[in-house]
Amino acid sequence: MTTRVRTFTIAIAVGGALALTACGGGGDAAGANGNGGNGTEDGTATGAATVVTITAPQGSANTGFAETSVSAPADTPFTIHFVNDDPGIPHNVQIFEGEDTSGEPIWAPEGDELITGPAEAHYEIPPLPAGTYTYNCLAHPTTMVGTLTVG
Ligand SMILES: [Cu+2]
Structure with missing residues (x-):
């Protein structure tokens, strides 16, 4: 019992x-x-791995990325899912430390490859220390620009 x-x-x-x-x-x-x-x-x-989506909408050479700010965890690899929705126009994403994009990017696609929309790419980004970064498109660096906050 x-x-x-x-x-x-x-x-x-x-x-x-x-x-x-x-x-x-x-x-x-x-x-x-x-x-x-x-x-x-x-x-x-x-x-689970972090996936950050950055989209280049139609006309983004003039109007920029859909996402002008994104965030990712510090010291952890993450993926940028880049979506080029701009038919016939090549774009990509490259990353600079801080706000100055005049120098060399700390990360860029292999061979500075641009992809022509409609197309998608998964960029594997290595661990980055906490801080503020800037991303832009190699082909349209002044109009297609955003802030990546890592932390
Ligand atoms: Cu572009």
């Missing part, structure tokens, strides 16, 4: 505490699935 009392106690605990889910009996499968969702949320927050 003492065993039954303990079983009840465990069932209540499973309902309220995620830690005990793994130890629960097969009868609690539905509850375990529900709790699994919470674990996924935690994993996404810490383990």
Whole structure:
């Protein structure tokens, strides 16, 4: 009879505490699935890669990127998903430290490659220290420009 009392106690605990889910009996499968969702949320927050989308809309040579400011985590590799929605016009994204874009970019696509819309590219950016950066398009550096905040 003492065993039954303990079983009840465990069932209540499973309902309220995620830690005990793994130890629960097969009868609690539905509850375990529900709790699994919470674990996924935690994993996404810490383990998934950051993807930053930067879009060149039609006419962006004159009007600029759709996103004039983006952010990324410090000291962590991230991906820029560059979407060129400008038919027949080549664009890209390159990154400069600080606000001065007169020198060499700290990151640019291999071979300074431009992609002609409609097209997409995934740029793998290495870890950057916290700070403010500027991105622009090699072909239209004064009109297509934005701020990347890393931190
Ligand atoms: Cu451009």
